[in-house]
Amino acid sequence: MMMEKLKIFIFLVYLICSPAWLFSQQKDSVFAVISDVSGKVFLKKAKKTEPLKAVFGMQLMQGDQVLTQKKSKVELLFSDGNLISLGSNSNITISGKQTDVHGKNIGTGLAGSFSDLALRSDSKGEMGVLIDLRSTETDQTIIPMSPCNTMIKSNQPVLSWESTKPAEEYVVRVYNNNGLVWEKKTSETKIKITGTASVLHFGESYFWNVEGIDLIDSFRSSNQKFTILSQDKILELESMEGKIKDFFRDDLSSSSFHSVLGAYYAKMGLLEEAIREFEMVKEANPESSLPHEILGKLYSDVGKKDLAIIELQEALKLEKEK
Incomplete structure (x- = not known):
């Protein structure tokens, strides 16, 4: 064991x-990837005899063949941004000449x-x-849930967490590099940062944590970072x-x-x-x-x-x- x-x-x-x-x-060597599958779709790899069941994410190389059966559909996203869709009873062989493949183009980016x-x-x-x-x-009493180590769009985010131990109240604190910028008490496990004047600014990074308080002691979460987009x-x-x-x-x-x-x-x-x-x-x-x-x-x-x-x-x- x-x-x-x-x-x-x-x-x-x-x-x-x-x-x-x-x-x-x-x-x-990858020309396309299977980006959507519905129904019975198969992939026959070049120089292979047995077809494989096609699933999302399969890579397509030169010589590979994709086949659909009745009431089936598949979408292929090519590296040049072309997105093609094959309906029922269709097939395509990956030639490597992407200019020969016609479909909507989402762009190489x-x-x-x-x-x-x-x-x-x-x-x-x-x-x-x-x-x-x-x-x-698993060692934390208070587990921050969101936002954690991510960019966000709003300067009034909702902070949420889970607690494995009941608390009478939670104290939520938000910091920037200069120190504490916002603090609030709540009995819930989520809170929205609000105020008449915005305390958080676009394009800046912040850290936050939560302290749980009961009759006997207190316990605090780890610090989590988020950055507001400019x-x-x-x-x-x-x-x-x-x-x-x-x-x-x-x-x-x-x-x-x-x-x-x-x-x-x-x-x-x-x-x-x-x-x-x-x-x-x-x-x-x-x-x-x-x-x-x-x-x-x-x-x-x-x-x-x-x-x-x-x-x-x-x-x-x-x-x-x-």
Whole structure:
């Protein structure tokens, strides 16, 4: 039993430290990725005879063939930004000549954001904190939930937390680099920062914590950081959100939409919004390991190590089942 746990531990360390665990192929050889699947869709790899069941996140190389059956649909996102959709009883062979593939083009920037996130090319050194399988979250009495280590859009955010021990009241404190800027007591486990004059400013970073107080003692959470986007960045964000929603206006429930939007949020540092989008992708694609891989990285980035480990373990399980 101990040996089996050790093997899992060593493998997870490898996943965390490897910049491209999920895809061992070279990025340059990938021409497209399956970004949405509905019904019975199959992928026949070049020089392979047996077709594979197509799932979200599968990479397509030159010579690969994608086939759909009756009442089925698949969307392919190419590295040049082309998004093509195949309906029932259709097929396509990846030739490597992307100019031969016609479809709507979302742009290389957005396509690249999703590709980079999927390939973990922006792997951060802080991912190494996951080498201890026991998350520090389990040792805390008060667990900050949101916002944690992320960019946010509002200068009046809602702070939320969970407590494993009842408290008569909570004291919430927000700091900047110069010291305390806001403090409030509450009996709830969430609170919105409000005031006649805004105490938080766009483009600045803040830290917050929560202290629980009961009749006997007090207990405090760890510090969490958030940064408010500048007003220019918010305008840029809103413009791009509108463009992405307009591009996918015919199907705002597709995994293509949620993954492209989620990857853009991640690029902008809006990690909690990115998590929300990829949670929807995960629910829509239960047989795909990629959403779990991406969520594992995102949960690690916001400091939720327990959830990161769960997602990485599920990704590993799905990979083994292939």
